[in-house]
Amino acid sequence: MDEVRVVVVSEDPLVRSGLVSLLAGQDGIVVEGQTSPDELPAGGGTREADVAVWDASGSSGFDHLAGTGARGLRVLAVLADEDQAPEALGAGARGVVLRDVDASRLAAAVRAVAEGLVVLDGAAAESALRRPPPVAATVEPLTPREHDVLQLLAQGLSNKLIATRLGISDHTVKFHVNAILGKLGAQSRTEALAHAARLGLVLF
Numbered sequence: 223m224d225e226v227r228v229v230v231v232s233e234d235p236l237v238r239s240g241l242v243s244l245l246a247g248q249d250g251i252v253v254e255g256q257t258s259p260d261e262l263p264a265g266g267g268t269r270e271a272d273v274a275v276w277d278a279s280g281s282s283g284f285d286h287l288a289g290t291g292a293r294g295l296r297v298l299a300v301l302a303d304e305d306q307a308p309e310a311l312g313a314g315a316r317g318v319v320l321r322d323v324d325a326s327r328l329a330a331a332v333r334a335v336a337e338g339l340v341v342l343d344g345a346a347a348e349s350a351l352r353r354p355p356p357v358a359a360t361v362e363p364l365t366p367r368e369h370d371v372l373q374l375l376a377q378g379l380s381n382k383l384i385a386t387r388l389g390i391s392d393h394t395v396k397f398h399v400n401a402i403l404g405k406l407g408a409q410s411r412t413e414a415l416a417h418a419a420r421l422g423l424v425l426f
Contacts, residue, residue, distance in 0.1 A: 226251055226273055229254055230275045254270050276315065278300060297317075314410065315412075317343075369423070372402055372418055375411055
């Protein structure tokens, strides 16, 4: 894809500056601005950016994150602790990295998230994939075809590409996606993938 436009989000100005410094000069990354979660526009004001690099260590945590995806902004969460990974994914983050990430890995994660992939870095991945959710027993089992669709969703494929890969119609894919969302109690693909990861239904 073309250049990835990034907004850095953190309550702490020093953390914002640090993340901006890490991304500065990385190929294909353009930092459009920085802000605190409270100041992130509620409407279309984030359309100048493709990805939010979101520091999750502040007191507000992920309180503001859930509505961000509805504005078309993909979120890469920067975690102080790997145990935050399930919460970040559940709040709608498309990827998680730890605070000690270096510049090249952070840039690679940003590019992957911008491309529609889900990024789970290092120990955060183990935390997200191994921790069983308390509601696991209440989830209705997915059919084999729904499992197929879910795996392709995790690869970032669109409905059209999933239809081509599985040899079914776009309408049938949409039906399966809606069924997956319903069974996992999710409102979006990102939320469904987060729930599925915690349930061990999908690996990234």
